[in-house]
Amino acid sequence: MSDLLGRLRGRGWRMTSQRRVVAEVLDGDHVHLTADEVHLRAAARLPEISRATVYNTLGELVVLGEVLEVSTVGRAKRYDPNARNPHQHLVCSGCGTVRDVHPVGDAIGDLPEEERFGFAVGSVEITYRGLCPGCA
Amino acid sequence: MSDLLGRLRGRGWRMTSQRRVVAEVLDGDHVHLTADEVHLRAAARLPEISRATVYNTLGELVVLGEVLEVSTVGRAKRYDPNARNPHQHLVCSGCGTVRDVHPVGDAIGDLPEEERFGFAVGSVEITYRGLCPGCA
DNA sequence: TCTTGACTTGGACGAAGTCCATCGTAGGAT
DNA sequence: ATCCTACGATGGACTTCGTCCAAGTCAAGA
Ligand SMILES: [Mn+2]
Ligand SMILES: [Mn+2]
Ligand SMILES: [Zn+2]
Ligand SMILES: [Zn+2]
Numbered sequence: 001m002s003d004l005l006g007r008l009r010g011r012g013w014r015m016t017s018q019r020r021v022v023a024e025v026l027d028g029d030h031v032h033l034t035a036d037e038v039h040l041r042a043a044a045r046l047p048e049i050s051r052a053t054v055y056n057t058l059g060e061l062v063v064l065g066e067v068l069e070v071s072t073v074g075r076a077k078r079y080d081p082n083a084r085n086p087h088q089h090l091v092c093s094g095c096g097t098v099r100d101v102h103p104v105g106d107a108i109g110d111l112p113e114e115e116r117f118g119f120a121v122g123s124v125e126i127t128y129r130g131l132c133p134g135c136a
Numbered sequence: 137m138s139d140l141l142g143r144l145r146g147r148g149w150r151m152t153s154q155r156r157v158v159a160e161v162l163d164g165d166h167v168h169l170t171a172d173e174v175h176l177r178a179a180a181r182l183p184e185i186s187r188a189t190v191y192n193t194l195g196e197l198v199v200l201g202e203v204l205e206v207s208t209v210g211r212a213k214r215y216d217p218n219a220r221n222p223h224q225h226l227v228c229s230g231c232g233t234v235r236d237v238h239p240v241g242d243a244i245g246d247l248p249e250e251e252r253f254g255f256a257v258g259s260v261e262i263t264y265r266g267l268c269p270g271c272a
Numbered sequence: 273t274c275t276t277g278a279c280t281t282g283g284a285c286g287a288a289g290t291c292c293a294t295c296g297t298a299g300g301a302t
Numbered sequence: 303a304t305c306c307t308a309c310g311a312t313g314g315a316c317t318t319c320g321t322c323c324a325a326g327t328c329a330a331g332a
Binding site: 069070071072073074077090092093099101102103104105107108110111112115116117118119120121122123124125126127128129130131132133136 | 205206207208209210213226228229235237238239240241243244246247248251252253254255256257258259260261262263264265266267268269272
Binding site for chain 2: 308309310311312313314319320
C-alpha cells in the first residue's frame, strides 16, 4: 500500500481529496474493512465525502488490482489493500476479526485432475475459521 | 439428503407441506441454490409458499447442520444440502456454476503454528476458481 | 486564467434478507 | 373422529448493502 498514491498517479488517475483519503484509510496491515467502515473513517477526515464516492473508489481500486474483495457469508463485502502479497485469511468465528495468513503447500496442486471437471483452475481462496485468543 | 425428512422427523420437527417441498427441492448432487431459486422451484410444486417460509426453513436447516451456507463475493448466499460429506468448491468465474470437489492433503495442517496468532483453528473453507469447459 | 471532461454528490432505486402481527394447521389429547 | 393449541406460514413493512443518475464541482492541461 505504501506507494499506492504514486502508482495511481502513474496510471493517470486524477488525484482528488476524496480518493486520497480513501487510500489513506486503507493503509496498514490486516486491514479488511467494509465499505461503510471505510466511509466512516474517511468522513472523519473529510466530512462531506459521500457513500457513492467511497463505493466508486473501492470499485476502481478493485478493477486496478490494488484492492481485493474478500468473500463473506451474507455480510457486507470486505476490502483488502494487501493485494500485492498473495495470502489467505484466518477469521474468528466469535468476533469476526480477520488476519492475513500464509499456508505452506500447494492448494491448487492438491485438487486431483479427476476432480476438476474440465475446468481451467486459476486461483484458490482459503478461509480458516476458529476462535481468537480473546474469544476462546 | 436422501433421508433428510426422516432425520428431521426424528428431531421433533412438525412436518408441513412447505418444509417437505423445500427439502425435496434441495435433493440431489452439486446443488447450490440461492434462497430465491429455492423459492422459485418450491413454488412450482406449492404455489402459495412464501419467501419468508423458505428463508425460515433454510435457516433452520443450517442451524440443524443439515444444510451449509456457501460464501460468495457480493452475491446472494447459496445453500448446500451436501453437509454430511465434507467437501470444497470449484466455481466457474464465467457462469457461476458450482461443483463439489475433494482436494487431497491437509489444508489445516498446512497453516504453520506461527501463522495462527493463537487462534484455535477448527475448519477451513476452500474455493477454487476457474473457467468451466463451456465458458473456456 | 480558462476550459473541459472527469469526479463528486444526494437521493432514488433495487436486491437480498429480516421482522412481526395475524392466521392456519399438524398432531397429540380425548 | 373431533377438538385444541402451540408451532408454523403468511405477506407486507422494514433494514442493509449496494447501484444508478442528473446536476454541480474541480483537477490539471493549454
Ligand atoms: Mn487479507
Ligand atoms: Mn457443495
Ligand atoms: Zn474473536
Ligand atoms: Zn462456466
